[in-house]
Amino acid sequence: MKTFGTHPPSSGTAIKRGLVGRCPNCGQGKLYRRYLDPVETCDVCGEQLGGRYQVGLLLPLIVITVVGHILVFGLLELSRHEVNPLMSLIILVPVTLIASLLLLPPVKGLLIGLLWSRDLSDEQR
Numbered sequence: 001m002k003t004f005g006t007h008p009p010s011s012g013t014a015i016k017r018g019l020v021g022r023c024p025n026c027g028q029g030k031l032y033r034r035y036l037d038p039v040e041t042c043d044v045c046g047e048q049l050g051g052r053y054q055v056g057l058l059l060p061l062i063v064i065t066v067v068g069h070i071l072v073f074g075l076l077e078l079s080r081h082e083v084n085p086l087m088s089l090i091i092l093v094p095v096t097l098i099a100s101l102l103l104l105p106p107v108k109g110l111l112i113g114l115l116w117s118r119d120l121s122d123e124q125r
């Protein structure tokens with residue numbers, strides 16, 4: 001259930017708060033207990049978050065799309081500079097892994113913020 005202070009934050013504000021790992025309602029409490037594990041309720045405003053907003057396969061789809069573009073750009077740049085294919089692999093595999101792991105929390109927060117702002121919890125669907 002959404003709990004607001006004086007007025008609800010806009011969708012853009014809720015999405016930005018989720019993107020930086022903050023509660024979409026108040027922007028003060030932490031969104032995650034651990035890596036990709038949302039808190040049950042916000043410590044500051046008491047908003048229910050954990051398990052209510054399931055992002056499903058949209059999360060890996062977005063991350064794979066973004067990382068895929070980074071990977072293709074990297075491959076093109078390395079081939080343009082005629083880098084050894086083995087060296088390209090040594091460079092691009094860690095970049096791919098690190099970029100994926102770094103992108104997952106903010107993208108999941110963005111999606112939770114979007115679902116929260118549209119009131120699309122699992123109970124609503």
Ligand SMILES: [Zn+2]
Nearest residue numbers: 023026042045
């Ligand atoms: Zn909060």
